[in-house]
Amino acid sequence: MSTRYGGYAGKVLKINLSDREIGEYPWTDADRQMYLGGKIMAAKILYDNLQAGTDPFSPDNVLVVSTGPMTGTNAPSSSRFNVSALSPLTGFCASSNCGGDFGLALKKAGYDALVITGKSASPVWIEITEDAVQFHDAGHLWGKTTGETQETLGEKVGKMVIGPAGEHLVRYACIFSGDRTAGRAGLGAVMGSKNLKAITATGTRKTEMRHPEKARAIFKGWIKMLKAHPLTGEALPKYGTGFLLRIMNEHKVLATRNYQHGAFKDYDMLSGQTLAGKHLIKTIGCTTCHINCGRQVELNGKRIKGPELETLGLLGPNLENNSMERIIEWNYLLDELGMDTISTGGVIGFAMELQEKGLWDCGLHFGKTDNIAEVIESIAYRRGIGDLLAEGTRRLSERLGGKDFAIHAKGLELAAYEPRGAVGQGLGYATANRGGCHLNAGYLVLMEGLGLGMNPYTHRAKAALTILNQNLMEGISAAGCCLFPLFSFYPGWLITHQRNPIAQFVNAVLPLSGGLVGLLDRLPASMMPIHLPLFPYTKALAAVTGMKMNVGVLKSIGERGFTLERLLNIRMGLTAAEDALPKRLTDEPQIPGDPRTRVPLGKMLGTYYRIRGWDATGAPREKKQKALGLK
Helix, strand or coil: CCCCCCCCCCCEEEEECCCCEEEECCCCHHHHHHHCCHHHHHHHHHHHHCCCCCCCCCCCCCEEEECCCCCCCCCCCCCCEEEEEECCCCCCEEEEEECCCHHHHHHHHCCCEEEEECCCCCCEEEEECCCCEEEEECCCCCCCCHHHHHHHHCCCCEEEECCHHHHCCCCCECEEECCEEECCCCHHHHHHHCCEEEEEECCCCCCCCCCHHHHHHHHHHHHHHHHHCCHHHHHHHHHCHHHHHHHHHHCCCECECCCCECCCCCHHHHCHHHHHHHCCCEEECCCCCCCCCEEEEEECCEEEECCCHHHHHHCCHHHCCCCHHHHHHHHHHHHHHCECHHHHHHHHHHHHHHHHCCCCCCCCCCCCCCCHHHHHHHHHCCCCCHHHHCCCHHHHHHHHCCHHHCCEECCEECCCECHHHCHHHHHHHHHCCCCCCCCCCCCHHHCECCCCECCCCCCCCHHHHHHHHHHHHHHHHHHCCCCHHHHHHCCHHHHHCCCCHHHHHHHHHHHHCHHHHHHHHHCCHHHCCCCECCECHHHHHHHHHCCCCCHHHHHHHHHHHHHHHHHHHHHCCCCHHHCCCCHHHHCCCCCCCCCCCCCCHHHHHHHHHHHHCECCCCCECHHHHHHCCCC
């Protein structure tokens, strides 16, 4: 199947593991216009193929690996690919983004996406080339770590693999491609449930662009803009994502002691600045990335990937651990075993508080770290207490108690941003389709202290801003792009000069902008036929694909994808009751005696539903579905 649009290979490969049948999944240019690619393309495929009541570990679950039209074009930070399926952790639609080379290799092999169904009778790995798709016995790979598996498969192919955690169906097992990971919601366990150890891809095909000269000129200007910005050109390359840890502590949004607090006394021992000063060997980055936020450090004489912000936060302050060396060790162990560092840190922190409150004698204590590596291994192989911890925080609380301080949303453990110090981020966690994800949440914390200085405690305008951010970020992900370049949308001087009168004015006006932003949220694409100078995605997409593309179109595509995932979740049993946070975050002030320091979810959720065109039960109204072309 071919396409008239640039940026696409033009074919989607379908593989049934049960009978090893190989075919082409139908995907038309009309689909490309509606869903673009990446996670939104995957949402459409899942919606069309999954029935209510599907068990995420059953052969009926569908695993979709998808790229976007920017993947393979050399656009800045565009080497992303997406993995989607029903999550074994939440039971709902899950998508996880990865910066490894597999997506680029899949495009070179001639495919935009894979649709994988069924279950192999025995462990298998799949080899995809331009000319063939071959199944290979993976008995010799089963049991190997992610690093060992990738080394065995060779260097000159794109790879996505699982480790022992995926094989043992740990509900937050992840997928690795190189040293990057599709980390959240347990999609590595979905591969494990299908007896699928690995997939490789290789080829020589080039991604053709509709207007290549124009696209390259846009890329050049985009790179220049990223390098000139204080976040993408200085802070992230120099200190990695961990540079935010100091700012998070200052604004009391650093999850500490299972989210009992928002600041940690030894925070600077774990900051990106400390990591750079004491441990950094060199900076690394995804292919086509000019930010290079990745860290390379040393462990026992071996050069390895260093920890990123979420890992520093969830395995540091959240456990009351101040040892950078321990975090480097655990991060490497988790990567090799194939486990999400965020969920691992979250569930261990919850277990520590269960121990503290006398609800479970598990031998885990805040501030005591000697046994954590052993516990991590026990989770990956489901041994002893690890068998319970492998189920995740929500299931652990349902069995042992402590639901009020079980920190998750829809079953997915929260990222390291403590939302009582940024209540809009709390609304995002509660409404995100995949659960407690800071990115699917809309990342409003960037406006509530980490970048801009908007009042973090007011509920005003937070619903409208969250929706706008969620929709635009969905569209960017579907394009095959990383979200970090979006930082440059905020002018550098606005971030670095918070005391500037203009910056103060902007931050004061933002809480009053709810009506205007809400109107923008509801406007159809035809009413926003614009490009923005600090938002190069739309011009780049137009040049690459040849599609009619502008801010209105991209926003509508993002809203279509977000709404489609919501409809799929409703089919899987989601109700408005799932748009929630634990009582610790909504009922208990972070600062005793200061009622502002709790998430006023009830004040924001109704407004959020109304602006999105959802009814009181959280279901998209038929009028909204028709407007988005989903009816």
